[in-house]
Amino acid sequence: MDSLITAAARALATGDLLGALKRVALRDDPPALALRGIAMAQLGDFDRAKVLLRRAARAFGPREAVARARCVVAEAEIALVSRDLGWPAKTLDAARATLEAHGDPINAAHARILELRRLLLIGHLDEAERVLAGVDPAPLPAALKANHELVVAGIALRRLSTKTARAALARATRAAHDAGIPALIAEVDSASQVLDAPAARLVTQGDQRLLRLEDVEALLESKALVVDACRHAVRDAGTVVSLARRPVLFALARALGEAWPADVPRATLIARAFRGRHADESHRARLRVEIGRLRSALRKLADVSATSQGFALAPRRNREIVVLARPVEEEHAEVLAFLADGESWSSSALALALGASQRTVQRALDALAAAGKVQSFGLGRARRWLSQPVPGFTTTLLLPGPLPSD
Structure with a gap:
């Protein structure tokens, strides 16, 4: 590899995109094409970047499997950033295996982290944790360490393990500053702000207040019975009853939870669950059926009892009932x-x-x-x-x- 290619690669590693392009902008050899593609991707021109990387991959000879694999990893990163989630994951896995087999553990780890970021993005947390267990961050350069810790923090945030997330973000911050890449530092700072931003609303006995993620975590571990409008479930610290596929039952549970300890009139329940403006006998009959189904679904957590006006929800082993709602509620x-x-x-x-x-x-x-x-x-x-x-x-x-x- 000649001195200009080496200098351009070092410039890219430190975030100096223009410095890298100055060194290879007029060259069409495979290493220069690959570096130009990576630089264009970081500048946001994804279409041009993909063209350059594919040209580079085709131009590398049959004995340059590592170089071709690196181009595949770079293209996978572009696909992730541009949210092309249908990009073939098997291609990235094959490139990672090639890099590992040819003694390039750093780029192989980069491929793993890209795979983790995709799994996290589509909510496959269990699979992401299994893949993460196979990545050792100790030998990684600072930039990859920061990305590794961002994945750790992302999984912890989605699991509502805020202490783990905060510790991972602190490590990511140190690694990003060690790397000295402004874009990476900004990404870590943005992720850190999630912990201090309102994440949900607590609705209890007519009052509402905003909660941070740490507050949500504490609430789910408390002795309260939570009607969770974020995941459409009713839960306490030990039991979760999902009503995500039963929207009518959840609408009833939420209405009863918001009114606790008072009851809810039948007409109100009909309007909330069935969106009917005028209740007739068919609505009232359907309400009785759905209340029976709700009573059966929540039998381990609460009792749904009839009152003179309507129905009321009473917890079996919890001190209170609260509703956890999204901070901003709207359709879609x-x-x-x-x-x-x-x-x-x-x-x-x-x-x-x-x-x-x-x-x-x-x-x-x-x-x-x-x-x-x-x-x-x-x-x-x-x-x-x-x-x-x-x-x-x-x-x-x-x-x-x-x-x-x-």
Whole structure:
């Protein structure tokens, strides 16, 4: 490798993109193409970056398997940043295996971290933890250590283990400053702000207050019975009853939880659960059936009793009932939560991350666009969607993935 290529690679490693491009901008040999592609990716020109990296991979000879594998890893990183979640993960895994077999553990670890970031993004936390266990951060350079700790923090945040997340973010901050890369330092700072931003609302006996993630963690470990509107479940410290696939039952449970210890009139329950303006005998009969189903679902946690006016919820072994709600509640909040990261998403990537059909996601995006909450650019398969983040709030509890005891 000649001196200009070496100098350009060092400039890229320290975040000096223009310095790297000055050294290789006029060269078309494979190493220069690869470095130009990486630099263009970091400047945000992903389409040009992919073209350059693919040209470099084709130009490397059959004996240069490591160089081709490095190009694959770089392209995988571009796919992740541009939210091309359908990019073939097996290709990245094959490149990682090649790097390990040819004695390049640093780039192999980089490939692992990219795999972890993708798993975290789509909510596969158990699989991410298994992969993470196989990565030793000790020998990694500072930039990769910071990215490794960001993954550790991301998993901990989604698990609501805030102490673990705070410690990982502190290590990430030190590593990012050691690396001296401004973009990485900014990314770690942005991730750290999640811990201090409002993450949910606590609704109890008519009062409301905002909670940080640490407060949510403490609430879920307390003796309260929590009607969790973030994950559509009813839970205490030891038991979780998911009602995510039973929206009518959850609507009833939430209405009863918000009113506790008072009861809720039948007409109010009918309006909340069935969205009916006028209750007739068929509504009242259906309400009795659904209340029976709710009573059966919550039998380990609470009793649903009839009163003269309606129904009331009474905890069996808990001191109180509270409702945990999202800080900002609106339709299609999960879609907005992903778009709030500031990156551009395709509808197919959102569908993969949400575990929903692409048509369902497209309808949600169309509704949000009509309301002026998201905007798109591009046409056809190149169409991407953007949204402005909600200032001062964290969207952690809107993203997919289990909470403790799920």
